[in-house]
Amino acid sequence: MLVIRNLHTHYALSHIIQGIDLxxxxxEVFGIFGRNGVGKTTLLKTIAGxxxxxxxxxxxxxxxxxxxxxxxxxxxxxxxxxxxxxxxxGLSVEENLTLGYxxxxxxxxxxxxxxxxxxxxxxxxxxxxxxxxxxxxxxGEQQMLAMARVMIGTPKLxxxxxPSEGLAPMIVADLFAIIxxxxxxxxxxxxxxxxxxxxxxxxxxxxxxxxxQIVLSGRADNAAERDKLLTTIAV
Amino acid sequence: MVDALTRSMxxxxxxxxxxxxxxxxxxxxxVATNDTFYLRLATEALIFAGLALSVDILLGYTGLLSLGQxxxxxxxxYLSALVLMVIPSFWAAFAATAVVAALAGLIGxxxxxRVRGVYxxxxxxxxxxxxxxxxYNTRALGASDGLxxxxxxxxxxxxxxxxxxxxxxxxxxxLALIVxxxxxxxxxxxxxxxxxxxxxxxxxxxxxxxGYRTMTPRLVAYVLAAMVAALSGALYPMLxxxxxxxxxxxxxxGNAVITVVTGGAGTLVGALYGSVxxxxxxxxxxxxxxxxxxVIGLLFMGAVIFLPKGLMGSVRxxxxxxLAREPKQ
Numbered sequence: 223m224l225v226i227r228n229l230h231t232h233y234a235l236s237h238i239i240q241g242i243d244l245x246x247x248x249x250e251v252f253g254i255f256g257r258n259g260v261g262k263t264t265l266l267k268t269i270a271g272x273x274x275x276x277x278x279x280x281x282x283x284x285x286x287x288x289x290x291x292x293x294x295x296x297x298x299x300x301x302x303x304x305x306x307x308x309x310x311x312g313l314s315v316e317e318n319l320t321l322g323y324x325x326x327x328x329x330x331x332x333x334x335x336x337x338x339x340x341x342x343x344x345x346x347x348x349x350x351x352x353x354x355x356x357x358x359x360x361x362g363e364q365q366m367l368a369m370a371r372v373m374i375g376t377p378k379l380x381x382x383x384x385p386s387e388g389l390a391p392m393i394v395a396d397l398f399a400i401i402x403x404x405x406x407x408x409x410x411x412x413x414x415x416x417x418x419x420x421x422x423x424x425x426x427x428x429x430x431x432x433x434x435q436i437v438l439s440g441r442a443d444n445a446a447e448r449d450k451l452l453t454t455i456a457v
Numbered sequence: 458m459v460d461a462l463t464r465s466m467x468x469x470x471x472x473x474x475x476x477x478x479x480x481x482x483x484x485x486x487x488v489a490t491n492d493t494f495y496l497r498l499a500t501e502a503l504i505f506a507g508l509a510l511s512v513d514i515l516l517g518y519t520g521l522l523s524l525g526q527x528x529x530x531x532x533x534x535y536l537s538a539l540v541l542m543v544i545p546s547f548w549a550a551f552a553a554t555a556v557v558a559a560l561a562g563l564i565g566x567x568x569x570x571r572v573r574g575v576y577x578x579x580x581x582x583x584x585x586x587x588x589x590x591x592x593y594n595t596r597a598l599g600a601s602d603g604l605x606x607x608x609x610x611x612x613x614x615x616x617x618x619x620x621x622x623x624x625x626x627x628x629x630x631x632l633a634l635i636v637x638x639x640x641x642x643x644x645x646x647x648x649x650x651x652x653x654x655x656x657x658x659x660x661x662x663x664x665x666x667x668g669y670r671t672m673t674p675r676l677v678a679y680v681l682a683a684m685v686a687a688l689s690g691a692l693y694p695m696l697x698x699x700x701x702x703x704x705x706x707x708x709x710x711g712n713a714v715i716t717v718v719t720g721g722a723g724t725l726v727g728a729l730y731g732s733v734x735x736x737x738x739x740x741x742x743x744x745x746x747x748x749x750x751x752v753i754g755l756l757f758m759g760a761v762i763f764l765p766k767g768l769m770g771s772v773r774x775x776x777x778x779x780l781a782r783e784p785k786q
Contacts, residue, residue, distance in 0.1 A: 292666060293665040324653065
């Protein structure tokens with residue numbers, strides 16, 4: 223699904239991502255951990271096309287996507303849920319959701335209705351507030367809307383940046399249940415998260431980044447590797 | 458159940474219906490009193506409302522401040538005048554204007570949509586200024602005098618015909634055309650494309666991550682606005698019998714922006730009410746003092762400070778609330 227080889231990214235003279243290699247398979251959640259400022263978000267932005275890599279390869283379903291514009295990467299099946307959610311002001315919840323699938327090729331009205339209905343089943347809070355302006359939702363609901371808006375476009379790869387940031391524990395549990403559902407539906411997920419314990423409930427594999435490099439990686443179901451992870455990032 | 462944008466659009470339609478009803482009353486009064494001046498003035502207000510409508514498509518929906526929309530208005534006016542002087546047919550002038558405006562909008566759109574924000578405003582301003590200077594210095598276009606002697610035409614509507622010399626008839630014809638331009642713009646902006654423009658205005662950086670190219674919707678909005686401005690401009694020589702380079706000048710573009718801000722950006726109907734208000738004010742205040750622009754300038758400042766959403770931006774929510782009420786059982 224997603225294969226990254228020797229990825230390097232710079233912000234002007236700052237070398238942020240310094241040779242990262244990783245793969246994420248379909249139906250797998252890969253957790254990215256590390257302190258603030260080590261390059262986790264930059265890694266997601268580079269995959270999504272927000273930042274152009276200076277070296278290396280990114281392939282999605284055997285197709286090179288490094289260097290492409292974000293819209294082309296999104297149309298190839300990569301959905302990005304940024305940390306700041308970015309709900310569009312002036313649009314209702316449903317209008318925000320609609321924007322998530324308009325660009326999907328071969329769509330029809332019946333399919334659109336079915337996609338919306340499916341999202342509302344998965345996110346009943348959004349169904350209750352479908353006519354409300356998106357920016358008037360609570361933080362947790364906005365995060366759900368941001369995820370739903372990307373999910374409605376049926377991405378093959380989901381890039382999620384700190385979904386639990388600033389949210390109540392109950393909402394966080396809901397969000398991670400949805401991530402688990404996405405994983406079971408065959409979506410490859412790259413998850414950047416500070417709440418490591420919560421993230422490990424859905425992750426299959428993980429990596430720790432320091433100064434733009436992977437310094438530790440392992441499987442979430444391996445107790446020794448989990449312990450090493452928790453020690454490394456001192457949780 | 459209707460969403461927020463559709464509800465707002467419906468409220469705008471109600472306000473347009475009120476404006477149309479008031480216009481019909483004005484026309485009836487004009488015919489009854491055998492008035493020419495005020496019907497001509499009202500027709501001019503509607504023509505400039507079309508220009509303001511084009512500014513609102515860009516400013517209110519796409520977040521693009523055009524300071525050079527007079528480029529397309531003037532283009533439409535000159536092209537219409539040139540066609541009418543050769544073939545005195547409304548439909549020939551209108552069709553030629555639509556085609557040329559679409560092409561000009563496409564070319565202009567490719568140039569201006571390469572930049573954002575204040576640079577967009579400056580480039581639109583610059584392009585209109587270049588066009589104004591070219592027209593001003595081209596003898597074939599009448600140079601600084603403009604084109605004089607556009608013939609009176611009979612507009613064949615199939616079941617009837619309207620003379621451009623008939624104050625009431627031409628007023629009603631222009632009213633119908635401007636309402637059609639409004640309706641077409643409103644229809645387009647009420648589709649998912651309109652939502653995309655609003656999202657673009659709100660957060661252009663986020664849009665590509667949902668799989669959209671930002672250039673395409675911006676370009677479509679720009680071409681649409683160019684066509685609305687040019688088609689409105691095409692009516693001007695039919696009303697006045699001449700065109701002059703002033704139609705390309707910054708004052709024309711600037712007035713359209715003031716009209717939209719005063720009327721209410723992002724409402725479409727605000728452009729129509731704003732144009733009527735400003736034209737009437739210019740005429741009424743102008744009959745007392747030649748310094749009427751000072752009064753209009755102060756009014757504009759007052760509107761920005763006290764009615765930041767503009768006249769219709771403040772009135773429309775009331776209509777929306779009325780429309781949102783459940784009907785009594």
